[in-house]
Amino acid sequence: MLAAGVAGMLLPVGTFAQDTGSQEIMVTAQRRQAEDYSSEMPAVGLRRTADFAVQEVTITGDTRDEIQRQNEIYQMLANAITAAPRAGVQIASGDETLQLVSMQNYRNIPLEKDSRPDSQKLSFLVKAALGPGTSAQAAQSKIASFVKTVKPVGRALMDATDDLTFSVVAPDQYRSAIAEVIAADAKTMAAKLGDGYGVQIEGLNRPVEWARSGVSDVLLYIPYKLVIVPKH
Numbered sequence: 106m107l108a109a110g111v112a113g114m115l116l117p118v119g120t121f122a123q124d125t126g127s128q129e130i131m132v133t134a135q136r137r138q139a140e141d142y143s144s145e146m147p148a149v150g151l152r153r154t155a156d157f158a159v160q161e162v163t164i165t166g167d168t169r170d171e172i173q174r175q176n177e178i179y180q181m182l183a184n185a186i187t188a189a190p191r192a193g194v195q196i197a198s199g200d201e202t203l204q205l206v207s208m209q210n211y212r213n214i215p216l217e218k219d220s221r222p223d224s225q226k227l228s229f230l231v232k233a234a235l236g237p238g239t240s241a242q243a244a245q246s247k248i249a250s251f252v253k254t255v256k257p258v259g260r261a262l263m264d265a266t267d268d269l270t271f272s273v274v275a276p277d278q279y280r281s282a283i284a285e286v287i288a289a290d291a292k293t294m295a296a297k298l299g300d301g302y303g304v305q306i307e308g309l310n311r312p313v314e315w316a317r318s319g320v321s322d323v324l325l326y327i328p329y330k331l332v333i334v335p336k337h
Contacts, residue, residue, distance in 0.1 A: 156234065158270075164262065179227075192254065233247045241269065
C-alpha cells in the first residue's frame with residue numbers, strides 16, 4: 106500500500122523538468138539552481154562520472170602595437186581550435202553553461218587587460234571526455250600535452266590557469282533515474298518504521314541540482330524532503 110503511494114507521487118515528476126535541454130553545465134564544489142532553496146543537500150541522489158574534465162586556459166600577449174597584439178592572441182586561439190580534434194579535446198567557453206568555440210565564433214571571446222602595461226589576455230576552456238579507460242588524471246595529462254603543442258604566434262603565450270573541474274551534459278535527462286533512487290530509499294525507510302508510520306516525499310517539482318562527489322564523480326539530485334507521518 107505504501108509502495109503504491111510512493112510510486113504515485115513519482116509518476117508526474119518528468120513534467121517539472123527544468124529546461125536545460127542539451128546544455129552542458131559546469132560542476133564546481135556545488136552549483137545550485139535557485140537562491141531560495143535550503144542549503145541542505147540530500148544524501149540520496151544519482152552518483153555518476155562527469156562527462157568532461159575541464160581546464161581553464163589563458164592566452165596572454167604583450168606586443169606593443171595593440172592591433173598586432175590582439176591579432177596574435179586571436180590567431181593563437183585559432184591555432185588551438187584547429188589542433189583540438191587531433192589532440193582529442195574540445196575548445197569551449199562559459200562560466201556555468203558551456204558553449205563550443207569554433208572558427209566561426211572565436212573572436213566573440215573578449216580580450217581583457219593583463220597585469221602588465223601594453224598587455225592583454227583572453228581565457229577559454231579545454232575539455233577532455235571522461236569514460237571507461239579515461240580517468241581524470243589521464244584527461245588532465247591530455248589537456249596539458251595539448252596546451253604545450255599549440256603553435257605560438259608572435260609574443261602570445263598560452264598556459265593553464267586554474268584547477269581542473271568537470272561538466273555534465275543535460276543533467277535533467279537523469280531526472281527519472283534520480284526519482285527511482287529516491288523512491289527506493291523511501292520504500293526502505295518506510296519498511297523500517299513499522300506499520301504505524303509511512304513517508305511522504307515533498308519537493309519533487311524542484312529542478313535537478315548537482316555537486317562534486319569525488320575526484321571526477323558528481324551527485325545529481327533533487328532537493329526533496331522525506332517526511333514521516335502516522336498512518337492513523
